[in-house]
Amino acid sequence: MRSLYRNLAGLIGFFLIWEGAVRVGLVPELFVPPPSEVLATTVDLLGQEPFIRDVIATVLAWAIALGISIAVAVPAGLVLGSVAWLRTATRAIVEFLRPIPSVALIPLVLLVVGGGPEAKITLAVYAAVWPILFNTIYALAEIDPVLMDTARACGTSRSRMLTSVALPHAAPFVFTGIRMSAAIALILVVSTEYVAGASSGLGNFILEASSGGTNMDQVLAGTVVAGVIGYLINDGLERMGRRMFRWNEAVGEAAK
Amino acid sequence: MPTMLEVTGLNHRYGKGDGAHVAVRELSFSVDAGELACIVGPSGCGKSTLLRCIAGLIPPTGGSVRLHGDEVSGVPDDLAVVFQDYSRSLFPWLTVARNVEFPLRWRKLSKQERAERAQEALDAVGLSGVGKKFPWQLSGGMQQRVSIARALASKPALLIMDEPFASVDAQTRFELEDLLRRVQREQQSTILLVTHDIDESVYLGDRVLVLSKSPATIVADLAVDLPAERDQIATRESAKFVTLRGEVARLLQGGPAAPETAAETSDEATATADAAEWEATEEAAAETGDSAKEASH
Numbered sequence: 001m002r003s004l005y006r007n008l009a010g011l012i013g014f015f016l017i018w019e020g021a022v023r024v025g026l027v028p029e030l031f032v033p034p035p036s037e038v039l040a041t042t043v044d045l046l047g048q049e050p051f052i053r054d055v056i057a058t059v060l061a062w063a064i065a066l067g068i069s070i071a072v073a074v075p076a077g078l079v080l081g082s083v084a085w086l087r088t089a090t091r092a093i094v095e096f097l098r099p100i101p102s103v104a105l106i107p108l109v110l111l112v113v114g115g116g117p118e119a120k121i122t123l124a125v126y127a128a129v130w131p132i133l134f135n136t137i138y139a140l141a142e143i144d145p146v147l148m149d150t151a152r153a154c155g156t157s158r159s160r161m162l163t164s165v166a167l168p169h170a171a172p173f174v175f176t177g178i179r180m181s182a183a184i185a186l187i188l189v190v191s192t193e194y195v196a197g198a199s200s201g202l203g204n205f206i207l208e209a210s211s212g213g214t215n216m217d218q219v220l221a222g223t224v225v226a227g228v229i230g231y232l233i234n235d236g237l238e239r240m241g242r243r244m245f246r247w248n249e250a251v252g253e254a255a256k
Numbered sequence: 257m258p259t260m261l262e263v264t265g266l267n268h269r270y271g272k273g274d275g276a277h278v279a280v281r282e283l284s285f286s287v288d289a290g291e292l293a294c295i296v297g298p299s300g301c302g303k304s305t306l307l308r309c310i311a312g313l314i315p316p317t318g319g320s321v322r323l324h325g326d327e328v329s330g331v332p333d334d335l336a337v338v339f340q341d342y343s344r345s346l347f348p349w350l351t352v353a354r355n356v357e358f359p360l361r362w363r364k365l366s367k368q369e370r371a372e373r374a375q376e377a378l379d380a381v382g383l384s385g386v387g388k389k390f391p392w393q394l395s396g397g398m399q400q401r402v403s404i405a406r407a408l409a410s411k412p413a414l415l416i417m418d419e420p421f422a423s424v425d426a427q428t429r430f431e432l433e434d435l436l437r438r439v440q441r442e443q444q445s446t447i448l449l450v451t452h453d454i455d456e457s458v459y460l461g462d463r464v465l466v467l468s469k470s471p472a473t474i475v476a477d478l479a480v481d482l483p484a485e486r487d488q489i490a491t492r493e494s495a496k497f498v499t500l501r502g503e504v505a506r507l508l509q510g511g512p513a514a515p516e517t518a519a520e521t522s523d524e525a526t527a528t529a530d531a532a533e534w535e536a537t538e539e540a541a542a543e544t545g546d547s548a549k550e551a552s553h
Contacts, residue, residue: 153337154359
């Protein structure tokens with residue numbers, strides 16, 4: 001509880017400095033409205049149906065993208081993690097594809113899949129598969145050989161090894177990858193909406209609000225909402241992870 | 257007593273050609289049902305390789321292992337292994353009870369039977385109340401008891417233990433040693449235990465097999481004629497115990513056995529000299545081993 005207050009203290013301090021800077025005239029009020037105004041606009045927007053539609057469009061695209069990323073990266077990671085020659089064979093192509101900024105693929109994606117929600121989902125998936133993929137491969141490499149021997153000595157067949165040892169062992173690592181990918185997917189969804197001018201979504205709302213140059217309170221309100229969504233996603237996943245992998249945190253603490 | 261384990265002419269080498277390392281050479285022995293046999297050898301002599309071959313975890317490059325007459329290829333169903341490193345061999349995501357039930361997962365048992373067997377095994381090692389805890393919530397000694405309980409739960413024909421008490425403190429070690437002897441007699445288990453601790457091998461064993469330095473061969477096979485009921489203080493002070501541990505220590509150093517037993521260990525003395533020779537020309541030996549192996553094919 002105390003840490004919650006401290007977190008809030010930091011946030012309130014940030015808003016106070018912002019408010020002060022605008023009031024004193026350090027930044028022009030036209031471009032950077034004070035937080036009091038932005039928050040009022042945010043509350044106002046949350047009561048408007050078109051804005052809520054944009055929020056839902058973004059969150060939905062994010063959820064679909066993360067779901068696809070998990071469905072692609074976890075099995076691929078399990079295969080690459082357990083088949084050494086395949087890992088070696090794919091290393092060059094993976095290391096070539098991974099550093100490409102997803103935004104650079106926007107023209108290609110728009111041409112191939114069109115400008116609908118598929119575009120942002122495709123790009124978010126492209127960026128979000130890597131952390132999950134690498135964490136899964138890493139987790140498999142980290143399995144203690146003594147644990148594997150123990151399982152084998154207990155009569156565990158090779159095919160059951162995956163479900164009874166490899167998966168439970170890898171789960172917390174994979175989950176950390178999912179948490180990283182969740183943030184990346186949100187960034188990609190919002191920025192594709194903004195850059196590629198999608199027909200709906202938070203990024204699109206920010207783009208349209210900013211076009212006149214006079215609605216900066218709305219632009220910032222959209223940004224704040226994007227930030228809050230990101231915060232809630234991360235916080236929710238963190239809580240879920242702590243609950244699911246209580247054993248892993250405790251093992252980690254014991255090892256410290 | 258019928259023979260439970262029969263190891264014949266076991267060879268194992270890692271790698272091929274000139275770079276090959278011979279870990280186990282022409283090793284033969286057998287263990288009777290209900291016997292607690294200790295294997296003692298210098299560290300790095302190939303004890304672990306030997307155990308892994310016997311447990312079916314790795315196929316030996318030569319020779320055969322038979323468990324109650326059946327050739328071992330792959331891990332036999334009725335075999336259990338307790339490793340030295342309990343913290344690495346218990347599944348951290350499973351509770352203590354689930355860990356103990358683990359070897360029963362693949363057997364045709366009802367859920368209830370499985371839980372009962374696990375509880376029995378936990379009772380036998382004095383851990384009745386901790387089934388719902390996780391391994392990391394227990395002390396090291398208790399964790400190793402969980403490993404032993406898990407091995408007992410599967411009611412193995414042969415229980416293999418790889419330096420099971422090397423990672424616990426001295427006091428706990430004494431407790432666990434007595435626990436093991438008690439459980440072994442109660443359940444009539446056949447146990448093959450590897451240790452580098454001479455005192456432990458004599459205190460625990462009905463028999464002590466002494467290994468040479470790498471590549472591992474059997475230097476001596478000594479019967480421990482101490483009373484079945486052993487006591488950490490009185491037994492370790494007894495003249496018989498002191499004589500035996502001295503004998504094992506001499507054999508481990510590669511020297512001849514004690515004078516009064518020289519007659520019965522003439523074979524072993526030859527083996528010792530053999531081992532020393534092998535040690536001196538280790539590289540050549542590896543090659544000889546190879547060619548001997550190839551010739552036998």
